[in-house]
Amino acid sequence: MTTFRGVNSLAEENYLKALFNLAGESGVVNVNELSRHLNIKMPTVTSMMKKLSAKNLVHYESYKPLKLTEEGEKRAAAIIRKHRLTEMFLVEKMGFGWEQVHDIAEQIEHIQSPLFFEKMDELLGFPKFDPHGSPIPDKDGKINWKEFHKLSDCKPGEEVILGAVINNSSEFLQFLNSRDLRLGLSISILSVESFDKTMVVHYENHPAETLSHTVCERLLVDKQ
């Protein structure tokens, strides 16, 4: 039984998603980067890029950086939409913690059933962000980019709202849990250590919590 996988194989979907996630401003990604991110050797990546290029999902030219085509970007956004809707569903409707949902969503994002995800979307009330504050692409693949700042770029005296986290690893999220740090929280910056950029912040029942630069770089905030 050839399990139905829609137009793209599971492997292809993972490459598309990775290309989408790794693309910065320029939208381009190196073979090496992609290789490291997917933990797949470079020759394998090269051959897959040729395949996706033949399907008009990736712009590929020897020795040049990779870029998704418009169609490739649409497909990738659709997968990320499914991933983020799933994360939201797991947290909001099934009682998972935000640190538990990544690996499950990583599998469910490949489910082929528009109806299944439409139902999720509906039950969730058409959310715009996932539990980590990442925007959920709409059905056309468009993403509502919110302009967040890194907490590490803020100055003492500023009061900000925690809007998103950059790293979704279970370890990082568990660290945030242990400090009662969650999205929506109002945080005041008390001081910044010029030596190592460590911040002392105040929020809720935490009058003076010390956060390393590494942590502050991964917290995205809204300066209102």
Next chain:
Amino acid sequence: MTTFRGVNSLAEENYLKALFNLAGESGVVNVNELSRHLNIKMPTVTSMMKKLSAKNLVHYESYKPLKLTEEGEKRAAAIIRKHRLTEMFLVEKMGFGWEQVHDIAEQIEHIQSPLFFEKMDELLGFPKFDPHGSPIPDKDGKINWKEFHKLSDCKPGEEVILGAVINNSSEFLQFLNSRDLRLGLSISILSVESFDKTMVVHYENHPAETLSHTVCERLLVDKQ
């Protein structure tokens, strides 16, 4: 990225499940049967049986019928447990109709996350049957077989409760929907046509509904 699939590949899981589902009283299945059911050619089936035999999941000897080993049966039951829990979740918690859930569950049954299915189980209140009345294997793979009778084996005058349906195809379930036939319904048998075994039954707001033998064979009932 080698997508994590636990101990068995997706293909292997589908063979195990099919062996489980096709095994009747004797617990044995023919290569040909399996081949037809999975829509995979016999030589492919033979080679997979050798592989599963090497993994001690199937008893395989040339030209003899196939049988799951104890371990194979456990693995198969675990997959079927995930399938049926999913169907129940889709119907009870996501608002799907019983005719819509098979194909989605067919995909979600392969998700590797014990926690995900434990959560489903818990949210559903540890159900014993799926939306089609099929028993949900417990965590040890044990199945609580209820002794149902085919409606087609019942006699005029009997009053029975619809407990399960044998065919889960969307078409059949839609037919049942169109006649307001659902699990739990109390049905009285008014008459049986000796010529073609067609039954005339009475239930709820249907004073005299005529059901073909083909349909009655697929309806399992409880004679209380």
Next chain:
DNA sequence: AATATTTGTTAGATATATCTAACTTTATAA
């Protein structure tokens, strides 16, 4: 019992997705 049909196996081919080893191109640094 001989023959025909069905069922099952063997052998070898194909497609996908991966790898390693060797080589080439591009980028970096002395």
Next chain:
DNA sequence: TTATAAAGTTAGATATATCTAACAAATATT
């Protein structure tokens, strides 16, 4: 600006899961 390092490609091997064609065994039919 040449040498070195990093990034990328080519060629060929491997594993999985599938197929077709040809053959063998078991079962059914006359």
